[in-house]
Amino acid sequence: MEIRDRIRRGEMSALEAVDEALRQLDVVNPRLQAALQIFPDGARTAAAAIDRRLAAGEDAGPLAGVPFTVKDNFCTLEGHTTAGSRILESFASPYDATAVRKLKEAGAVCVAKTNLDEFGMGSSTENSAFHVTRNPWKTTHVPGGSSGGAAALAVSTGGMIHLGSDTGGSIRQPSACCGASGLKPTYGRVSRYGLVAFASSLDQIGPIQSSALDCALVLETIAGADPMDSTSRDLPVPRYADEAQQDIRGLRLGVPAEYFPEGIEAEVEEKVRAAIEVFREMGAEVRDVSLPHTRYANPAYVLVSAAEASSNLARYDGVHYGRRSVSASGLVDMYCRSRGEGFGAEVKRRILIGTFVLSSGYYDAYYLTALRVRNLIRQDFEKVYREVDAVVCPTSPVPAFPLGDRIDDPLKLYAVDVLTVPANLASLPGMSIPCGFTSEALPVGLQIYGRPMQDEIVLRLACAYQARTDHHLRAPPVCGWRGGEEGG
Amino acid sequence: MDVTDELVAKIARLSRLALGEEESAEMKEHFRKVLGFVSELESLDLEGVAPSLFALDASNVQREDEPAPSLPAGAALANAPAAHPPFFLVPRIVGDAGEPEMSP
Amino acid sequence: MSAAAAGRDPLESTRFEAVIGLEVHVQLLTRTKMFCRCEARFGTEANALTCPVCLGLPGSLPCINRRAVESTVRVGLAFGSEIPLLTKFDRKSYFYPDLPKGYQISQKDDPICKGGRVEFFVDGEIRVARLVRIHLEEDAGKNIHVEGRPESWVDLNRAGTPLMEVVSEPDLRTPREAGDYMRMLRQVMLYLGVSDCNMEEGSLRCDCNVSTRLRGASHLETRTEIKNLNSFLNVEKALEHEIARQIRLRETGREAEIVQETRLYDPDRGETRSMRGKEEAHDYRYFPEPDLAPLVFSPEWIDGLRATLPELPLVRLGRFQEDLGLSAYHADQLVRDKEIADYFERCVESYRQPQSVGNWVLNALREELRSRGVGIEDIGVAPERFAELVRAVDDGAVSTQKARDVLRAMADSGRPAAELIREMGVEQISDDSFLRGVVQDVIAAHPGPVEDVRRGKRNSINFLVGQVMRRTKGQANPAMAMSLIDELIGSPPAE
Ligand SMILES: [Mg+2]
Numbered sequence A: 001m002e003i004r005d006r007i008r009r010g011e012m013s014a015l016e017a018v019d020e021a022l023r024q025l026d027v028v029n030p031r032l033q034a035a036l037q038i039f040p041d042g043a044r045t046a047a048a049a050i051d052r053r054l055a056a057g058e059d060a061g062p063l064a065g066v067p068f069t070v071k072d073n074f075c076t077l078e079g080h081t082t083a084g085s086r087i088l089e090s091f092a093s094p095y096d097a098t099a100v101r102k103l104k105e106a107g108a109v110c111v112a113k114t115n116l117d118e119f120g121m122g123s124s125t126e127n128s129a130f131h132v133t134r135n136p137w138k139t140t141h142v143p144g145g146s147s148g149g150a151a152a153l154a155v156s157t158g159g160m161i162h163l164g165s166d167t168g169g170s171i172r173q174p175s176a177c178c179g180a181s182g183l184k185p186t187y188g189r190v191s192r193y194g195l196v197a198f199a200s201s202l203d204q205i206g207p208i209q210s211s212a213l214d215c216a217l218v219l220e221t222i223a224g225a226d227p228m229d230s231t232s233r234d235l236p237v238p239r240y241a242d243e244a245q246q247d248i249r250g251l252r253l254g255v256p257a258e259y260f261p262e263g264i265e266a267e268v269e270e271k272v273r274a275a276i277e278v279f280r281e282m283g284a285e286v287r288d289v290s291l292p293h294t295r296y297a298n299p300a301y302v303l304v305s306a307a308e309a310s311s312n313l314a315r316y317d318g319v320h321y322g323r324r325s326v327s328a329s330g331l332v333d334m335y336c337r338s339r340g341e342g343f344g345a346e347v348k349r350r351i352l353i354g355t356f357v358l359s360s361g362y363y364d365a366y367y368l369t370a371l372r373v374r375n376l377i378r379q380d381f382e383k384v385y386r387e388v389d390a391v392v393c394p395t396s397p398v399p400a401f402p403l404g405d406r407i408d409d410p411l412k413l414y415a416v417d418v419l420t421v422p423a424n425l426a427s428l429p430g431m432s433i434p435c436g437f438t439s440e441a442l443p444v445g446l447q448i449y450g451r452p453m454q455d456e457i458v459l460r461l462a463c464a465y466q467a468r469t470d471h472h473l474r475a476p477p478v479c480g481w482r483g484g485e486e487g488g
Numbered sequence B: 001m002d003v004t005d006e007l008v009a010k011i012a013r014l015s016r017l018a019l020g021e022e023e024s025a026e027m028k029e030h031f032r033k034v035l036g037f038v039s040e041l042e043s044l045d046l047e048g049v050a051p052s053l054f055a056l057d058a059s060n061v062q063r064e065d066e067p068a069p070s071l072p073a074g075a076a077l078a079n080a081p082a083a084h085p086p087f088f089l090v091p092r093i094v095g096d097a098g099e100p101e102m103s104p
Numbered sequence C: 001m002s003a004a005a006a007g008r009d010p011l012e013s014t015r016f017e018a019v020i021g022l023e024v025h026v027q028l029l030t031r032t033k034m035f036c037r038c039e040a041r042f043g044t045e046a047n048a049l050t051c052p053v054c055l056g057l058p059g060s061l062p063c064i065n066r067r068a069v070e071s072t073v074r075v076g077l078a079f080g081s082e083i084p085l086l087t088k089f090d091r092k093s094y095f096y097p098d099l100p101k102g103y104q105i106s107q108k109d110d111p112i113c114k115g116g117r118v119e120f121f122v123d124g125e126i127r128v129a130r131l132v133r134i135h136l137e138e139d140a141g142k143n144i145h146v147e148g149r150p151e152s153w154v155d156l157n158r159a160g161t162p163l164m165e166v167v168s169e170p171d172l173r174t175p176r177e178a179g180d181y182m183r184m185l186r187q188v189m190l191y192l193g194v195s196d197c198n199m200e201e202g203s204l205r206c207d208c209n210v211s212t213r214l215r216g217a218s219h220l221e222t223r224t225e226i227k228n229l230n231s232f233l234n235v236e237k238a239l240e241h242e243i244a245r246q247i248r249l250r251e252t253g254r255e256a257e258i259v260q261e262t263r264l265y266d267p268d269r270g271e272t273r274s275m276r277g278k279e280e281a282h283d284y285r286y287f288p289e290p291d292l293a294p295l296v297f298s299p300e301w302i303d304g305l306r307a308t309l310p311e312l313p314l315v316r317l318g319r320f321q322e323d324l325g326l327s328a329y330h331a332d333q334l335v336r337d338k339e340i341a342d343y344f345e346r347c348v349e350s351y352r353q354p355q356s357v358g359n360w361v362l363n364a365l366r367e368e369l370r371s372r373g374v375g376i377e378d379i380g381v382a383p384e385r386f387a388e389l390v391r392a393v394d395d396g397a398v399s400t401q402k403a404r405d406v407l408r409a410m411a412d413s414g415r416p417a418a419e420l421i422r423e424m425g426v427e428q429i430s431d432d433s434f435l436r437g438v439v440q441d442v443i444a445a446h447p448g449p450v451e452d453v454r455r456g457k458r459n460s461i462n463f464l465v466g467q468v469m470r471r472t473k474g475q476a477n478p479a480m481a482m483s484l485i486d487e488l489i490g491s492p493p494a495e
């Protein structure tokens, strides 16, 4: 993380770093609409305070002065926490999410909150209640989602940290679409406290950066047990940045045939297979493996995530916070209208499906069945991990698609998650890094799955690949960090 | 299974979601599609496969019974759409008998 | 007075019997709420004891209060429940303003305790109600309906406080049994120290499921549920009215009008009535709470908690009767309050006269506590000292009457009985030869009354005793004085 080192060496002040970040956002954001809120005043005040501490010779933290953005489904004391929804448009959180607090305690400065599909439900960021975000490589295309804002900024700006969340691929798939490096850590590795819940058993927080090494640095800061999250694991946090730079020679990689399904775009398959060859050249051992239940993962995911979402979103009822309909008569009508007016179409779809699968008479047939399939998916991986240390495959069967292309057909949109949801169902770490570009100059994502709580192996493979290749260094046409002129 | 208007209406009511006519029709169509999509699971033999109830194989995560400060005064109501400090305000909760309804 | 309050069975004269099961909600005595660290207490400004977790704010997550779990296990052990090694929490979904998350974290399939039995007394006879389960959940907040206003107010201070639910089998047959069952629950909770069981503050709330059927039948008829009763008396009265209503319908051939529904008891009008005309079918959509890991108990841990159980009221009751020779009535009175019973036992350890110690504890001591408005731990009279006082009374060293003054002085000063008896000049003179001399003097000085006594006028003996008391400044043992007068006058024995 170059900017961190420059501030440390005194070549740059925290305020200058923040001003630079704000300048880049000024250039990029009008084109990409990646940020929902930018906090110039708050960020400059916080940066000035860091500078005072540095000037006084104090330890201002390992990330002193580094600007960061968070997806707007993280609770922050800054601004509003909207989750991309009208229903929370004016909600101001009285607390910071644990991951946000940890970044701040490490000296990082919150500069913006990024766009997302409402409550994280989507794969294109077109489901944001506020506006769509555009792909920095091709602004007629989606950035992926739901962490589309973060992924777009990760490649079009420099020197910032970006946090996203991933329930079924929401870090990895937009990273693939935008050519960013995005890590979904093992479930339980990072506290979810303060992350607006979509599906509690699947949600996980992670970084989206322009390099895997930066992801390692961020993970080092945000990982660890949190007494506020009973599902965070109380296991030591490795020095991920050091671990990530270890040699990969001898690591065994599995390539599952099921992850190159019918309908995968030829260019995607070609780039991913080429990337796997690079690993082989670097001394990793590559072998074919089978994850036979892969095709059932997406249907199971649709049911499990909707069930949990229907429950997690019950709290948005217009009583204690959030939007309340003004046209209601009586309590029940107030509930129905507030929620009917406050939620977007996709959110309503998922709430209804979720309510249905949990309701009496359908629970066993749908919800429990999905959980049994979830077990099969887990067992698939357990079996494969007896033979290999990691699995490599495409992140998404397709690269970024044109805005509006899939939004009218939810199932068509769900289909792009097919290769990412297994990581969430099996609680595994997963990462996407760019491994080439299509003939349309759109990035292709390579996905790396690791064993539970072996995030460092995933990072090591990603770093090794990036030490050998330069896809992650390519700058998109919309790029704020080169002084504002547009290349490409 | 057969997705009817009644089913969609019942689920919408249970979800406390007001749906317009057009929306209801669209949701019905969506139900059909999703149930078709997940019907693939029916082909699996799940005999003897336990449901994976928890994402984590951890247990006994508990905390000590030690108080921590609550939110500062007024913070609870700061986001309330309607309040009669120090209370939240809601439309009167009235049952069919015309008297306050009780929690279910 | 109602039949139940009078202890009669309202069903005695009918062909029908009632089948009653109770769901008792007990507020646990913890410092913090069930899933967050807000203080669990009352009497603060509305909504002041809240945080992101108990307000159900976006992003907040629950954490299990260990003490609440332990308390529930201890209650289960006390009632002989099975404590499964794995338990988990589930979400129960419904919309209501006092429920900020739109779901209550409760337990469905894997409660902390399964089965068990509660033994209790009804009119001196032992009864048993089996338990279905005991589970742990979070309480809701409070909705306040203000008369004449088009709105309701919501206070979430209680939201998220730990609540234990004890569910009985439908083993109870009369309102009186239901009341006594609930009294025993309360007693045990107090013994275990898991709840203050303060009824006024709603620490103990009860839902009653009740049906009626022909006496001797074994099937279950349609039941109604009476919700949210918060006193023993209301439980008994509500059941009486509801049972009477159902029987009236049965006797007039209108049993079809008994429908499964929730009813509300109105103590002012003395009736139960249906709460909702067209009740929306509830579908709570239970599913395992994904934000909490399951609880896995080890047998050793459970045994460790078992070792913390005090002797329970019924066991103690038996011991007081058998080992200490107390009457059932006295034993029952003594065991009701664990602190009183503990105190009594310590007194008996230093003065082994359970009867008189028991009497003094139940009467003089309890009265002193009442008049001071303090608990036994705050009275400032150690049990050993209290035992000395009782011994002094039994030995005739102080009169029953004066002993109460001495007790008050002991509580005021914390000093021993003997010292105070001397200092207050209330030593009772029971010395035979001394009293004999005084009585002889009194007889000599009052020939008239003496003559009256000889003729059988018993009233006059009181005068003579009074004279003895006067000459001894009230310290003579009055019983001894009287028998000496009789002896020395040679009067006919009292009728
Ligand atoms: Mg309950």
Ligand SMILES: [Zn+2]
Pocket (backbone or CB within 6 Å): C033, C036, C037, C038, C049, C050, C051, C052, C053, C054, C055, C160
């Ligand atoms: Zn709280």
